[in-house]
Amino acid sequence: MFNGDQTRMAMRPLLLLACAALASVPVFSQGGPARAGNPPDISGEWRLENSEDDTTAQPPLGDYTGIPFNDAGRLRSDTTPESIWGTPEYQCRPHSAPHQWRGLGGARILKEQDPLTRDIRAYHVQFMRSLDRPIFMDGRPHPPAWAPHSWTGFSTGEWVGNTLKVTTTHLKDGYLKRGGPQTSDMYAMTEFITRHGDILSIVTVIDDPIYMDEPYIHSTTYAYDPTASVAHEVCNASAFAENGGTDRHWVPHFLPGENNARSEWLKDENWFPPEAALGGVRTLYPEYRTTLNGTVRLDTLKVPTSRSALTIDKRIAEQGPRDGQVHVLPVQGNIYMLVSDGTNVTVSVGPEGVMVVNTGSLQMSDKLLTAINQLANATVTPPTTNTCVGVSCPGAWGWSSPYMNAVISSPAPPKPVRYIVNTSVAPDNVGGNLKIATSGFFPRVQGFGAAVESVGRGASIVAHENVLNRMTAAPAGKQPAVPAAAQPTDTYFDEFFKLPAYFNGEGVIVYHAPAANTDGDSFVFFRHSEVIAAGDLYSTVSYPVIDVEKGGTIQGVIDGLNKIIDLAVPEYRAQGGTWIVPGRGRLSDTADVASYRNMVTMMRDRIRELKAKGMTLPQVKAARPTLDFDGRYGSTTGPWTTDMFVEAVYRTLQEKK
Amino acid sequence: MRRVVSLVIGAALLAGTATYAHHSYAATYDVSTEVKLDGKLMAFSYRNPHSFVTVQAPDENGVQQRWSVEWAGSGQLAQAGVQHDTLKVGDQIVVVGRPSRVRGEYRALMVRLTRPSDGFNWGGRAGQVVD
Numbered sequence: 211m212f213n214g215d216q217t218r219m220a221m222r223p224l225l226l227l228a229c230a231a232l233a234s235v236p237v238f239s240q241g242g243p244a245r246a247g248n249p250p251d252i253s254g255e256w257r258l259e260n261s262e263d264d265t266t267a268q269p270p271l272g273d274y275t276g277i278p279f280n281d282a283g284r285l286r287s288d289t290t291p292e293s294i295w296g297t298p299e300y301q302c303r304p305h306s307a308p309h310q311w312r313g314l315g316g317a318r319i320l321k322e323q324d325p326l327t328r329d330i331r332a333y334h335v336q337f338m339r340s341l342d343r344p345i346f347m348d349g350r351p352h353p354p355a356w357a358p359h360s361w362t363g364f365s366t367g368e369w370v371g372n373t374l375k376v377t378t379t380h381l382k383d384g385y386l387k388r389g390g391p392q393t394s395d396m397y398a399m400t401e402f403i404t405r406h407g408d409i410l411s412i413v414t415v416i417d418d419p420i421y422m423d424e425p426y427i428h429s430t431t432y433a434y435d436p437t438a439s440v441a442h443e444v445c446n447a448s449a450f451a452e453n454g455g456t457d458r459h460w461v462p463h464f465l466p467g468e469n470n471a472r473s474e475w476l477k478d479e480n481w482f483p484p485e486a487a488l489g490g491v492r493t494l495y496p497e498y499r500t501t502l503n504g505t506v507r508l509d510t511l512k513v514p515t516s517r518s519a520l521t522i523d524k525r526i527a528e529q530g531p532r533d534g535q536v537h538v539l540p541v542q543g544n545i546y547m548l549v550s551d552g553t554n555v556t557v558s559v560g561p562e563g564v565m566v567v568n569t570g571s572l573q574m575s576d577k578l579l580t581a582i583n584q585l586a587n588a589t590v591t592p593p594t595t596n597t598c599v600g601v602s603c604p605g606a607w608g609w610s611s612p613y614m615n616a617v618i619s620s621p622a623p624p625k626p627v628r629y630i631v632n633t634s635v636a637p638d639n640v641g642g643n644l645k646i647a648t649s650g651f652f653p654r655v656q657g658f659g660a661a662v663e664s665v666g667r668g669a670s671i672v673a674h675e676n677v678l679n680r681m682t683a684a685p686a687g688k689q690p691a692v693p694a695a696a697q698p699t700d701t702y703f704d705e706f707f708k709l710p711a712y713f714n715g716e717g718v719i720v721y722h723a724p725a726a727n728t729d730g731d732s733f734v735f736f737r738h739s740e741v742i743a744a745g746d747l748y749s750t751v752s753y754p755v756i757d758v759e760k761g762g763t764i765q766g767v768i769d770g771l772n773k774i775i776d777l778a779v780p781e782y783r784a785q786g787g788t789w790i791v792p793g794r795g796r797l798s799d800t801a802d803v804a805s806y807r808n809m810v811t812m813m814r815d816r817i818r819e820l821k822a823k824g825m826t827l828p829q830v831k832a833a834r835p836t837l838d839f840d841g842r843y844g845s846t847t848g849p850w851t852t853d854m855f856v857e858a859v860y861r862t863l864q865e866k867k
Numbered sequence: 868m869r870r871v872v873s874l875v876i877g878a879a880l881l882a883g884t885a886t887y888a889h890h891s892y893a894a895t896y897d898v899s900t901e902v903k904l905d906g907k908l909m910a911f912s913y914r915n916p917h918s919f920v921t922v923q924a925p926d927e928n929g930v931q932q933r934w935s936v937e938w939a940g941s942g943q944l945a946q947a948g949v950q951h952d953t954l955k956v957g958d959q960i961v962v963v964g965r966p967s968r969v970r971g972e973y974r975a976l977m978v979r980l981t982r983p984s985d986g987f988n989w990g991g992r993a994g995q996v997v998d
Contacts, residue, residue: 271893291969292895293967293968296935389894446914448912448914448919450910450912450935452917452937452974453967453969453972453973454932454934454935454967454974455972455973462969464969471897
């Protein structure tokens with residue numbers, strides 16, 4: 211996350227702070243420097259003292275001074291209004307991690323100790339407006355890239371001398387400070403926390419190469435205050451949008467160039483160089499002064515920048531790795547997410563069998579089936595020790611406890627795959643149909659209970675009827691490319707398809723998303739497990755794929771995302787709760803889908819605005835309306851490029867209502 | 868300018884009025900101008916960190932809209948004597964507020980609220996500023 215040069219760079223202000231503390235805070239000498247292996251105690255109640263910025267008041271809108279923004283970061287910040295807080299999905303979100311130390315209300319740090327050794331397993335940091343934030347000290351690794359992101363991220367700590375170095379990944383998108391400067395959801399944060407007597411200094415390094423040319427560093431100071439107590443902010447979010455009107459899916463944003471408020475503050479601070487207010491790495495170093503008298507142009511200025519430690523394209527790709535493997539992530543209730551060579555397969559496993567949402571590619575079908583069977587074996591009939599002996603044990607039949615049989619013989623095998631759902635006709639969603647369906651069993655009866663050999667064998671395959679129509683379409687006199695046993699057996703044509711009875715103890719509803727990626731898209735809601743398999747409507751690794759030739763439209767994608775958001779409920783403070791499995795990428799929650807929906811909506815509006823001005827498709831592409839999200843979702847190569855996305859949006863735009 | 872802002876905030880804290888806004892008012896609303904809404908109260912959400920009143924009132928084109936007006940949190944309102952049942956759905960009210968910075972949004976930040984039927988009013992007095 212953080213290379214040696216950057217560590218030294220970040221430690222520099224720390225040393226200065228330490229010197230200052232030595233000079234002015236005599237209590238430092240009371241405890242003396244901590245020995246290696248005996249780090250200072252940082253637990254307790256801490257009162258926010260100060261930082262190099264104005265922290266408690268609102269920084270001027272559009273003040274990016276000192277932020278090494280690139281053009282994408284600047285555009286993202288200029289077009290994201292503070293009003294975004296009013297959307298139902300964001301009303302109760304905590305402060306973003308880079309700003310959290312600087313929010314009002316102080317901080318509380320608690321120690322979690324091993325009861326035997328009293329080693330510190332984790333620190334827990336709490337703020338007025340936050341969730342509990344654990345910093346794990348037990349050496350555990352960071353989760354895989356396909357694990358969810360949260361507002362606080364996943365933090366591990368290690369002592370470097372007397373400084374606690376905290377590395378945080380898996381963060382949601384947020385802001386560097388209040389009022390504008392945005393982050394992506396791919397940044398890493400490194401904090402250096404040092405106690406000098408009763409002073410705690412926190413140097414924070416935010417590495418977000420999508421939006422910044424080098425890491426952004428700030429520091430914050432706290433004072434130990436045993437009389438303080440961190441307040442808890444109650445947040446009563448509402449289902450209604452605070453933004454007014456009647457559109458609950460309203461996404462507030464500025465079109466590029468529309469935000470004329472960002473330079474308001476410069477009217478009162480007219481001594482301030484406007485280009486420095488825009489941030490950028492060239493304005494951060496002393497060399498910038500040579501541009502002020504006009505002898506050197508800013509765009510030609512050379513400065514000694516520090517590079518990001520992150521390889522961002524690799525980190526994004528790792529959310530859906532094309533590695534030829536199947537990775538299993540337990541989600542919630544009955545549901546597991548299987549990452550099959552980069553394509554997500556959602557699996558319900560339980561006493562009634564297995565349901566598989568999408569079957570991955572043809573090439574992966576053997577490995578996927580093996581993984582599903584292993585999962586079913588491990589989940590439904592896990593090896594356990596006998597916990598009850600005697601005829602009174604639950605489930606006893608007749609003279610003997612059934613647990614005797616569990617000890618002396620192997621348990622019954624799990625039930626096979628009963629259902630497959632295809633959320634679209636895309637090859638990566640239906641490729642394993644034949645292999646997996648023929649391994650399964652769906653009881654279809656005829657007469658008095660006799661299973662019909664030709665129909666009863668094989669799992670039920672559920673899909674929108676347009677999936678079947680496309681699979682069975684074949685030139686006159688030729689057979690369809692997809693064999694009959696791999697085609698949907700149960701189709702629907704209207705708003706949703708409801709399984710007629712509980713499966714694995716819960717209702718399962720397949721919803722249609724009309725004219726979205728194609729004309730046959732579905733997503734699946736597991737009502738008790740609280741998991742939605744989103745299919746291709748949602749991806750954390752690319753712009754949505756819109757197959758215009760198959761009836762896909764940008765508005766259909768947005769409507770589908772909004773329908774998912776309407777069904778999903780966060781657990782607490784705008785995270786967790788209903789989990790959403792994307793077609794590709796990391797497991798997500800409501801706020802993640804909202805963030806993606808916001809992005810797609812912004813892209814639609816920008817391209818619509820350019821089209822309304824009379825611009826041709828090449829002109830729209832040249833205007834780069836997607837600039838601020840290309841580093842996150844865009845691509846210049848592969849099966850779905852940014853150009854293809856822009857073209858699909860342009861071609862399928864509806865007239866503004 | 869920043870020092871002045873800090874002093875104002877500091878004074879507010881000393882006076883016991885918590886500045887708990889999770890988002891920034893100045894960034895959300897255009898505090899240099901006002902909008903007047905004369906209409907019917909549709910909802911009153913008395914809560915934290917901010918209360919909201921929904922007012923059915925015309926926009927600049929005379930089209931009726933549902934305006935969402937951001938008010939103080941329930942803690943601050945209670946200190947000013949405003950309870951959850953102070954306003955009733957259907958009340959005719961007049962709101963003066965700061966409009967949103969975003970084009971197309973029907974939201975505002977409460978500056979003054981008046982109920983002509985009984986003269987109830989809020990705004991302009993000590994402690995009656997949305998923090």
